[in-house]
Amino acid sequence: MSDVATAPSYETACARIETIIARLDSGEAGLRETLELCQEGRSLVEFCATELEAVGQGLEELRLDELVTRLEAGRSEAA
Amino acid sequence: MYDVPDSPAGIPGSGLTGPWPVGHYAAKLRSRLREFARVQVFGEVFGFKAGRAKVWFELRDASGALPCSMWRREWDALGIGELADGAQVVAAGGCDYYAGSRASSPQFSFTVTGVRVAGEGDLLAQMERLRRALYAEGLTEPQKRLHRPALPRVVGVVTGEGGKARDDVLAGLRRRGWAGRVVWAFAPVQDRHAAPAITRALQDLAACEEVEVIVVARGGGSLADLFAFCDETLCRTVALLRVPVVSSVGHHTDHTLIDDVAAVACSTPTHAAEAAVPVDCGAARAALHGHAARLERQSRRAIVDRARTLARLSRAPAHHVAKHRTRLHQQLRELRASARRGIAAGERTNHASAAALARNGRAAELGTTRGGQRARLDAAALDRAAATARDRRRRDLGRLAVALAAHDPQRTLERGYALVEGADGEPVTTAAAAAAQPELSLRLHDGSVRVRPHGGVPSEAG
Numbered sequence: 001m002s003d004v005a006t007a008p009s010y011e012t013a014c015a016r017i018e019t020i021i022a023r024l025d026s027g028e029a030g031l032r033e034t035l036e037l038c039q040e041g042r043s044l045v046e047f048c049a050t051e052l053e054a055v056g057q058g059l060e061e062l063r064l065d066e067l068v069t070r071l072e073a074g075r076s077e078a079a
Numbered sequence: 080m081y082d083v084p085d086s087p088a089g090i091p092g093s094g095l096t097g098p099w100p101v102g103h104y105a106a107k108l109r110s111r112l113r114e115f116a117r118v119q120v121f122g123e124v125f126g127f128k129a130g131r132a133k134v135w136f137e138l139r140d141a142s143g144a145l146p147c148s149m150w151r152r153e154w155d156a157l158g159i160g161e162l163a164d165g166a167q168v169v170a171a172g173g174c175d176y177y178a179g180s181r182a183s184s185p186q187f188s189f190t191v192t193g194v195r196v197a198g199e200g201d202l203l204a205q206m207e208r209l210r211r212a213l214y215a216e217g218l219t220e221p222q223k224r225l226h227r228p229a230l231p232r233v234v235g236v237v238t239g240e241g242g243k244a245r246d247d248v249l250a251g252l253r254r255r256g257w258a259g260r261v262v263w264a265f266a267p268v269q270d271r272h273a274a275p276a277i278t279r280a281l282q283d284l285a286a287c288e289e290v291e292v293i294v295v296a297r298g299g300g301s302l303a304d305l306f307a308f309c310d311e312t313l314c315r316t317v318a319l320l321r322v323p324v325v326s327s328v329g330h331h332t333d334h335t336l337i338d339d340v341a342a343v344a345c346s347t348p349t350h351a352a353e354a355a356v357p358v359d360c361g362a363a364r365a366a367l368h369g370h371a372a373r374l375e376r377q378s379r380r381a382i383v384d385r386a387r388t389l390a391r392l393s394r395a396p397a398h399h400v401a402k403h404r405t406r407l408h409q410q411l412r413e414l415r416a417s418a419r420r421g422i423a424a425g426e427r428t429n430h431a432s433a434a435a436l437a438r439n440g441r442a443a444e445l446g447t448t449r450g451g452q453r454a455r456l457d458a459a460a461l462d463r464a465a466a467t468a469r470d471r472r473r474r475d476l477g478r479l480a481v482a483l484a485a486h487d488p489q490r491t492l493e494r495g496y497a498l499v500e501g502a503d504g505e506p507v508t509t510a511a512a513a514a515a516q517p518e519l520s521l522r523l524h525d526g527s528v529r530v531r532p533h534g535g536v537p538s539e540a541g
Contacts, residue, residue: 010358011229017370024377031381038378045371052364054232055259055356059252064235064264064283071287 010051013044020044105178105185112187117173120145120189121197123302124162129154135188136162138170141303147172149191157194165203165302169195203302206309210336218318222342225323229358231291233260235284235322237277240265244296244327244348251352256360262290268297274310281313285322292323292355295337296348299330308335317341327351492524500527 179185
């Protein structure tokens with residue numbers, strides 16, 4: 001998708017977390033790099049947790065027409 | 080009328096003939112069926128199986144079906160090989176009935192004696208043509224190039240409203256631990272209205288921006304049942320949708336065209352749901368907790384380890400000084416102990432030497448005393464011996480002097496004798512020798528006088 005480059009997706013975030021942990025585990029990162037990586041890792045973990053949270057609230061079933069109605073109502077409210 | 084001696088009584092009140100032994104009736108049935116006109120029939124082949132003696136298949140069309148069998152030897156002689164489902168054939172033959180027995184089941188079949196393959200079945204042929212066209216146009220690729228989100232929040236599903244596939248999709252989503260939003264787009268999935276309705280449902284779902292992936296699911300059925308999913312318009316629509324489509328149509332042996340153009344084709348609706356949500360949410364949550372914990376641990380360790388190192392480094396100089404101080408103290412103690420040991424050993428040696436010296440002194444003193452005494456004794460003895468020797472030598476000397484004086488020629492000369500000496504001073508003792516000398520010296524006790532011999536006669540008395 002075109003927005004992959006701009007906003008992180010769940011899978012790119014996970015992949016980046018793995019990379020960060022591998023780098024930290026290697027013990028080669030200096031103090032500054034370690035702290036920066038930890039900071040970045042924390043925000044990515046937070047992002048992933050939000051994504052998982054979004055699909056953990058309980059299965060919601062909608063019929064397509066209901067969704068369309070809801071979306072149209074949302075648009076008119078916004079307008 | 081047959082004679083049936085052991086026949087049981089019939090059903091009271093029944094107006095039908097019999098009861099007949101079933102084998103007898105089955106044999107009659109076979110005879111009657113074999114009397115049916117032998118014909119040619121055509122349809123699509125399904126479930127072709129080749130046994131050791133016979134081959135079996137069904138001939139089907141939209142309105143009916145017929146179980147068929149053919150001797151394996153005759154089938155092999157045709158050289159057709161195995162028939163795929165859906166292949167359209169013309170079969171020549173007639174009805175037959177295997178009457179069975181106590182140990183085997185009866186079976187009706189259309190016994191085929193000749194087969195002509197009428198090309199691919201209509202449906203299969205249409206499908207194959209369209210498949211080739213879709214591949215040629217590259218329409219099987221666009222869906223596969225689409226990004227499929229690992230964790231979609233909204234999943235669209237196109238399926239029959241009352242079908243089992245609906246429950247299977249939900250079961251698959253639950254198995255993933257996924258509890259997001261499912262948007263149902265119900266559509267008929269097997270009549271002639273199915274394809275346009277499914278196409279519309281797909282388009283509508285794709286038009287909703289929040290739908291991230293679409294599952295198209297339908298349970299198993301005949302090729303004709305599933306043919307809606309081979310519709311050209313439907314397939315072209317799927318190929319060009321912006322949203323990835325996961326298809327699951329029919330059983331795993333069925334292969335419809337939507338499977339070719341979809342991003343992913345699955346064998347069951349449950350698998351399709353799992354493919355639509357690739358992440359196992361439960362496992363992902365656990366993994367995420369693990370990642371978070373590791374990050375915290377790493378972060379803390381990075382600081383704590385360095386703080387420890389710093390503390391260790393800052394302690395190092397004092398530690399070294401203390402270490403050296405301890406070593407110096409130790410060495411000092413050792414030095415003192417060593418000195419004490421040395422002094423004690425020296426004192427012991429000195430004492431021993433002093434004792435030895437004292438012993439030696441005493442011994443020397445004793446020796447000196449004894450020596451003095453002995454010397455004094457020796458001196459007295461020597462004095463005595465010397466006096467004795469002196470006296471003896473004095474007496475011997477006197478005696479010798481007397482003897483010597485007795486032998487002195489001077490004394491002889493003094494008594495009136497003279498000594499005759501030659502010119503060379505040597506004594507001349509014979510008259511001949513004196514006569515031979517030109518000059519003689521006569522030595523008297525008070526001096527010498529020179530004389531000349533004048534011949535001479537040797538004295539007889541002599």
